[in-house]
Amino acid sequence: MISRDPFEPQLDLSFEEPRLTRRVWPVRELVGLVRELVEQEYGDVWVEGEISNFRPAPSGHVYFTLKDADAQLPVVLFRRQAMLLRFRPEDGLHVLVRGRVSVYEQRGQMQLVAETMEPVGAGSLQLAFEQLKDRLKAEGLFDAARKRPLPAFPRTVGIVTSPTGAVIRDFLNIVSRRHSGLSVLLFPVSVQGDSAPAEVEAALAQLNISGLVDVIVLARGGGSLEDLAAFNSERVARAIIASRLPVVSAIGHETDFTIADFAADLRAPTPSAAAELITEAQHKIAEHLANQSHRLDRATRYQLLQARQRLTRLPVSRAESPVSALLHRLEQRVDDFSFRLDAAIGGHLRQLQGHTAELAAAILRHDPRRELAQARERLAAFRTRLDSSLERTLQRSASHLNSLDARLNSLSPLAVLDRGYALVLDMQGAVVRSTAQIATGDKITTRLADGAFISRVENPSVAPDAPLKTASNLKTRN
Numbered sequence: 001m002i003s004r005d006p007f008e009p010q011l012d013l014s015f016e017e018p019r020l021t022r023r024v025w026p027v028r029e030l031v032g033l034v035r036e037l038v039e040q041e042y043g044d045v046w047v048e049g050e051i052s053n054f055r056p057a058p059s060g061h062v063y064f065t066l067k068d069a070d071a072q073l074p075v076v077l078f079r080r081q082a083m084l085l086r087f088r089p090e091d092g093l094h095v096l097v098r099g100r101v102s103v104y105e106q107r108g109q110m111q112l113v114a115e116t117m118e119p120v121g122a123g124s125l126q127l128a129f130e131q132l133k134d135r136l137k138a139e140g141l142f143d144a145a146r147k148r149p150l151p152a153f154p155r156t157v158g159i160v161t162s163p164t165g166a167v168i169r170d171f172l173n174i175v176s177r178r179h180s181g182l183s184v185l186l187f188p189v190s191v192q193g194d195s196a197p198a199e200v201e202a203a204l205a206q207l208n209i210s211g212l213v214d215v216i217v218l219a220r221g222g223g224s225l226e227d228l229a230a231f232n233s234e235r236v237a238r239a240i241i242a243s244r245l246p247v248v249s250a251i252g253h254e255t256d257f258t259i260a261d262f263a264a265d266l267r268a269p270t271p272s273a274a275a276e277l278i279t280e281a282q283h284k285i286a287e288h289l290a291n292q293s294h295r296l297d298r299a300t301r302y303q304l305l306q307a308r309q310r311l312t313r314l315p316v317s318r319a320e321s322p323v324s325a326l327l328h329r330l331e332q333r334v335d336d337f338s339f340r341l342d343a344a345i346g347g348h349l350r351q352l353q354g355h356t357a358e359l360a361a362a363i364l365r366h367d368p369r370r371e372l373a374q375a376r377e378r379l380a381a382f383r384t385r386l387d388s389s390l391e392r393t394l395q396r397s398a399s400h401l402n403s404l405d406a407r408l409n410s411l412s413p414l415a416v417l418d419r420g421y422a423l424v425l426d427m428q429g430a431v432v433r434s435t436a437q438i439a440t441g442d443k444i445t446t447r448l449a450d451g452a453f454i455s456r457v458e459n460p461s462v463a464p465d466a467p468l469k470t471a472s473n474l475k476t477r478n
Helices: 027-041 124-138 166-178 196-210 234-242 259-263 271-279 281-293 295-308 322-365 368-411 413-417 468-473
Strands: 045-056 062-067 072-077 094-104 109-119 156-161 183-188 215-220 247-251 423-425 443-447 452-456
Touching (some): 027 094, 072 094, 124 259, 156 166, 166 215, 183 196, 196 215, 196 234, 247 259, 368 413
Parallel strands (some): 072 109
Antiparallel strands (some): 045 062, 045 094, 423 443
16 A cells, blocks of 8 residues: 555546646735735836825935826835935826836835936926025015115125135226225135035125125026026025125026026126226116116016926936845835824824813812902902901091190190299209208209200298288299
């Protein structure tokens, strides 16, 4: 008897069609295999569509949906690539995206991992320019009412530009030829590169603090849109707007427009023209009107120039290393958890806010200020009654005191003195009621109604019934 392995395939000797063995895939393994196949087949694609559901994550990654009339595709732009964008993506913007198609395994969702992105119909630098211009204009920072007039006769002009090149030489030549008494203070800065906006901002601040100049000129020679990028930054625009001194913008050639031109108090077509405007005050109004009359022509040429400007894109690698791809997937998962955590925290905060509102309403219903006001009213009534009672008591006391005073005056011995009587006191202040209390040579004090005097006794033995005129036997001495 031959034993068989129960897992060994059985041969079916019948004439029926053999059954196929069923393979069961784990979800992760199947999704991972699909992701690898998709990334190999669509490792470098260009996709055009409209941005919707744009969401920047705290990690710096950007998530949005690329859609057209019939379909939509989730897109993720990781932080490193998002930092290289020269414009601000927003919902409704029509863009062209380059990247690779992948699958987000945690959701089993196909997505486009973007490498580069550019707006359709305009370069990214130009779009960034238009976005910043519209935003600052909406804030009212370009309003004509905000513009400050230039001083008619400045004594010193500060110029912010590169210390080398033709701009400063042309400016000094025109100033020396047209206004030799005008002083020029040069503040050297970089006019191109990543450090240029910070240097220009610091220069404007220092010139305002110094108090040495009356007007500031921001000057640079012509160049491409990339060359003028420093003067299209929001940092420089807000530094110009914050300046206490008037600022003249003289950037590039006549057809070059920058954000600094719109933020400045006056735009000069060229640095040389700025020197002429500052040094010839009597022609300022005429030149301003001429500048306004040519703005329509310049704006038309500016629009034509916009259509010709495009940004050169650097080529990107066709695929990232497996480690980089894994890190991106993990970062995307962290962002997913972050969005869910934000939603949970938001719901909890709304519950707490509702509970707080209920407690506030309960407190208002039992407001102690109302009871305090009633207590104050009762206290005021008690105080009024107390004042009235005290006043009546004082009046009664004053009346009684006046009565006692009258009685005291009637019994006072001093009142008797007013009728012609006198009061005799010995030297110890005792009242002398009899001649037996005094002897010859004693000093006595006689008190009258209007004063007193001192006397010496010579003969105190006077008969009690002797008339008063015999009192001459008392020899007095004041």
